[in-house]
Amino acid sequence: MTDQAWPWPAGAATGIGSLPGTDVAEAQRVVLGELPALPHLPELPARGPGADLVGRTGGLLAELPVELYAGRWRVAPRPGRDLRRARDLMERDLDQLAEQAEEYAGPVKVQAAGPFTLAASVELPIGGRMLRDPGAVRDLTGSLAEGLRSHVAAVARRLPRASVLLQLDEPSLPTVLAGRVPTESGLGAYRAVEPETARALLRTVVEAVGVPAVVHCCAPDVPLELIRSAGAVGVALDLTLLSDFDPLGEAVDAGLGLLAGAAPTRPSPAGRAPTSAEVADRVRQVWDRLGFPRRRLAEQVVVTPACGLAGATPEYARAVLAACRDAGRRLHED
Known part of the structure; x- marks a missing residue:
């Protein structure tokens, strides 16, 4: 595949959209602070x-x-x-x-x-x-x-x-x-x-x-x-729901960007958020299974939570976004 310009910087992370709470000013402060490379407009369905x-x-x-x-x-x-x-x-x-x-x-x-x-x-x-x-x-x-x-x-x-x-x-x-x-x-x-x-x-x-x-x-x-041929530059999906890797590999090889949902939207049984190392490892495992060189990973992939975070606590949501941000940086430094 030829080199292409992506509409995000290498090593970027972002959120899917929804966050907990009803205070949009606070939600935007969190997003801008934790996701400086690719912030998003937060959605607060609890309103x-x-x-x-x-x-x-x-x-x-x-x-x-x-x-x-x-x-x-x-x-x-x-x-x-x-x-x-x-x-x-x-x-x-x-x-x-x-x-x-x-x-x-x-x-x-x-x-x-x-x-x-x-x-x-x-x-x-x-x-x-x-x-x-x-x-x-x-x-x-x-x-x-x-x-x-x-x-x-x-x-x-x-x-x-x-x-x-x-x-x-x-x-x-x-x-x-x-x-x-x-x-x-x-x-x-x-x-x-x-x-x-x-x-x-x-x-x-x-x-x-x-x-x-x-x-x-x-x-x-x-x-x-279908998504790629409709003109989208990327697809955002939950990595835990992937069962057949071949279609994803073909789409990525054809030039589709991947917003990789790698951080769980709920805490672990121990009650903790994932570390950035765990999130980065999850993305690397999928990328390696697809068979592409690591040098392409940080450019073509954006790290995200698995889905929206409206059902999380504010503390967990912030921790997950921070883990995604730092995982993106880890992948860029590989």
Whole structure:
């Protein structure tokens, strides 16, 4: 594979997105302090509706309002209170980011749900997930693409010296492709989305935003070739869920970056966080099993927790991010 420029520095580490608590100023201080090479915009779902992944992304959709109904997000006839709340939370987060990172000049990562996780989560006004209607999925994808383009531009305006990296969270993508998303009755499942359709729609979003994009999928059976061929520069996954290393090796060899989820999101039975040496060893073991030279590791791989940290204690979350940061430095020094 020829040398290529990655949208992150060698030896970088980052978080997946979510953190515990409700204080966004403190969360951003932690991220900027512990992840100086690739900080991310923290998500705090404990703040309630509109701070969750689906509601947060719903607030970014262009001309497709959403609302909460019976605890679920659905397409709304017009913008309302739930949408305002989601947008206000995001605006507050971006203002806080601008205040704390005004002079930051490196890459910064922002996260949003991808089109298929949204389609499997948001309901149509008449009932049923958007996934049931291919036309609705196309409309949703177009709305998301436009909304994320505006969102990325808003981040870039607030941090004029930084470069933006977009992470699309797609935990539902494997089940969507396999036709395993259950209907409301639980007695059936929605029809599988064809890989070619999924690739085209994912590419629509990736190309629209105008910045490098990675796809995060903390599930088994991550469709690596689909993600790579949709134009993503990298994939974020949980290393403990890897069972077949060949597809990952092929994707990495073809030029896909790896955000390696190597640090557990919960403490060990002894109650401690992983050390940076343990995290670095886990990444090295996978890389060596893939058969690539160590000199490429620190450039092509970013160290991350296995998934989001919303369920962790604040102390554990900070310790895990620090371990990932120092593991990245260890790998760079190898």
